């Protein structure tokens with residue numbers, strides 16, 4: 001383990017072959033495709049530069065990170081935020097021939113009297129001192145609303161395991177051990193933020209799994225040297241988001257950029273012209289307009305019937321309708337909520353995957 005300060009720290013490639021014969025991988029790139037890391041380490045030219053919109057999104061996310069740290073401080077967290085001009089650099093050995101380097105966003109401690117601490121005490125036992133020796137790495141992320149919700153439900157180890165592995169390396173680099181880490185995430189849609197604390201044993205597991213995955217790159221480097229032709233297998237296919245955002249997509253899969261489509265597999269459909277789409281949209285708007293007063297009338301009728309039942313003191317009664325007798329009844333439903341934050345803290349991601357499963361569906365929204 002070593003801690004150093006170096007100028008211009010954020011301009012490094014995701015991976016590089018170092019003069020001492022090691023491969024150095026940036027902590028924030030731990031989850032990336034191994035072939036893409038090889039391209040980067042061989043300093044291959046970028047075939048698909050990041051488009052301006054994605055760059056703006058990326059920069060907006062980075063610019064919001066200090067906002068998250070200030071929000072944590074206002075909520076009582078005691079932080080040691082890094083100086084963005086001169087952040088502390090950590091470099092951690094990760095097995096033979098491999099090291100991981102990066103710059104932690106912040107370190108600190110949860111507030112002493114807050115919901116965060118009461119949850120910590122519930123989960124990790126009361127009375128655990130939170131002095132300097134128990135300072136934690138805080139990894140700050142910004143996510144869109146969907147990704148934020150997915151993180152809260154599944155936990156970082158399942159939704160964004162690379163961020164936990166990244167924090168594991170920072171903890172090792174700063175403290176020489178894997179401690180608990182905190183992932184602090186801002187929802188860029190609602191501007192809400194939340195934290196997740198991950199126990200040390202699981203942090204260590206995430207870090208080890210990420211670095212084990214990169215071990216074959218070391219063997220390849222020892223056998224082939226920095227040979228841009230000795231490419232590792234692809235970790236993803238052209239339809240995966242990793243490939244669609246990959247700066248080496250055309251080099252790796254020529255022609256795939258135009259073929260890659262984010263939509264689900266489906267039968268080829270008759271093409272729809274702009275004019276047909278506009279006509280369909282206007283038809284939809286007309287129907288919506290017609291439904292508005294009908295929906296209001298329906299709500300009014302239901303409210304009258306509910307009050308009629310309440311006046312009778314019953315939950316169900318029959319009433320003659322226009323064509324037949326109807327049964328009017330109040331249906332009570334019960335909902336059960338899962339506190340995903342506590343569930344995520346208590347169970348390892350493999351066990352959680354058996355309990356909280358993910359299903360995808362899609363629908364069309366017109367707003």
Ligand code: SF4
Nearest residue numbers: 033036234243246252
């Ligand atoms: S295009 Fe896909 S498979 Fe090829 S290097 Fe990039 S991420 Fe890996």
